[in-house]
Every structure is written in C-alpha cells, then in structure tokens.
Amino acid sequence: MNKVPEGMREAVQRARAEVCGLHAALVSNGLVAWTSGNVSARVPAVKGDRDGGTGRRAAGRADLMVIKPSGIEYPDLTPGSMVVCDLDGARVDGAYQPSSDTASHAYVYRHMPRVGGVVHTHSTYATAWAARGEAIPCVITAMADEFGGEIPLGPFALIGGDEIGRGVVATLTGHRSPAVLMRNHGVFTVGPTARAAVKAAVMCEDAARTVHLARMLGEPQPLPADQVDALHRRYTTEYGQR
Numbered sequence: 001m002n003k004v005p006e007g008m009r010e011a012v013q014r015a016r017a018e019v020c021g022l023h024a025a026l027v028s029n030g031l032v033a034w035t036s037g038n039v040s041a042r043v044p045a046v047k048g049d050r051d052g053g054t055g056r057r058a059a060g061r062a063d064l065m066v067i068k069p070s071g072i073e074y075p076d077l078t079p080g081s082m083v084v085c086d087l088d089g090a091r092v093d094g095a096y097q098p099s100s101d102t103a104s105h106a107y108v109y110r111h112m113p114r115v116g117g118v119v120h121t122h123s124t125y126a127t128a129w130a131a132r133g134e135a136i137p138c139v140i141t142a143m144a145d146e147f148g149g150e151i152p153l154g155p156f157a158l159i160g161g162d163e164i165g166r167g168v169v170a171t172l173t174g175h176r177s178p179a180v181l182m183r184n185h186g187v188f189t190v191g192p193t194a195r196a197a198v199k200a201a202v203m204c205e206d207a208a209r210t211v212h213l214a215r216m217l218g219e220p221q222p223l224p225a226d227q228v229d230a231l232h233r234r235y236t237t238e239y240g241q242r
Helices: 004-030 102-111 124-132 141-147 161-172 194-217 225-237
Strands: 038-043 066-067 083-086 091-093 118-122 181-184 186-191
Touching: 004 038, 004 194, 038 091, 038 102, 038 194, 066 102, 066 186, 083 102, 091 118, 102 161, 118 181, 118 194, 124 181, 124 194, 141 194, 141 225, 161 181, 161 186, 181 194, 186 194
Parallel strands: none
Antiparallel strands: 038 066, 038 118, 066 083, 083 091, 118 186, 181 186
8 A cells, every 4th residue: 555645755754764763752752652652744745746736735635644643652663664644534544553542643734834743642640640631830940931831631532533633623722832731641642743743742751740749848839820821932043053
C-alpha cells in the first residue's frame, strides 16, 4: 500500500524519520511506559495536490500525517514502521495499523490548521493531576513562559474515535497553553512542529511534578495575571537565538 502523492513522498520520508526519533525522546524523558504514548506530525500537501490543483486546502484534508504504529515497542520502532494517514484517519501507507489515537490526532489537525505536531503521553505526575480532575495552576515562572497560564483540564472521552480530539480542540481553542490534561486519561500537547509538541509534553510533566512537590510543602500562590502575561510575552518574543 502506498497512496502517498508523488510530490509528497520526500516530505513523508523526512517526517517518518523525525517522528521515529521523537518517540525516542519520549522514552529518554521518562514520559511513557511500554507501548503507551504517541507522536504525530502533519505533512502539508504540495500545491498541486490540495484542492483540484487550485492550491487551496479543503479544510486541511489534503494534508497527511505520520504517526506511531499501534502496540509496537519503542526499541522496535523505525522510520519505515511509522504509519502515514490522511486527515480522516485512513491509512495511506505503512505495514502496520496506526495508533488507536489516530482519529483524535486527525481531528486536531483538521480543526487546528496551525498545528504541525501532536503528542500524547501518560506521564506520571501530569496524569496524576488528570486523575484528580484538576488543572495545574500557574505558580512558577516556567509555566508562565511555556504555557501562558495554567495547564487546563479537558473532558473525559473514550479512546478509539475522535472524541478525545474534540475535547482537545474545545479546551485549547482560545487558550495559550499547548498542553491539556484529559480527565482520567493523560496529556495531549500540540505545537507548530512535532518537536515543539514533544517539548510541551516534557515541560508539562516537569511543571506537574514541581507544582505537586510545592503543594506537599504548602499551598503555592498563583502568579498575578499581569506577571504571567509579561513572562509569556518575553519568553515568546525575546528568549533564545533569533
């Protein structure tokens, strides 16, 4: 099976290599256990493959995504084992069945056109907050920097269809946070690239752990909104090499 348009095949191969490597980052940062968790990346359609050659995307559906195969252990993942799907979640290329979260990833890409990567983990501390049904309050500068406020809580949704994706989109629309805690489940993060979404997952777990430890010592005080705004603005416009 290979239904990838000719003009997208090189980009798909690059995305497969990138997504495979980013799964190793989930393991090295302690965000996953056994075969849980997944990373996906959007592969934008080339101009002639978008909407009858007009160059317009039909709600992003001409784009593809690359995602982890279902139930394959992390040491066995290779670029070739990554699965290519369209943005309705149908497999376009790959020997394996895609992740059980594929329909939700696809829903996010269809409804958040600026998202280029999606990550899902059951990382320990962040999932503990999700199990409590509680957003992580913004009580440290690192959270203001990265998330622009609290890490919000999304609704409970069953796995397998696009219900989780609907909850992710509903929660993150209009929110500065690239991460959401899905109630009684785990973490979903988004980003302009798959690497950015992985970074958000790493930072979400770090914040969840830090705020949990702070609560063990007392009740941490949320940062004032104006300070959160100033920190987030500085981080997103001045921090790092530009």
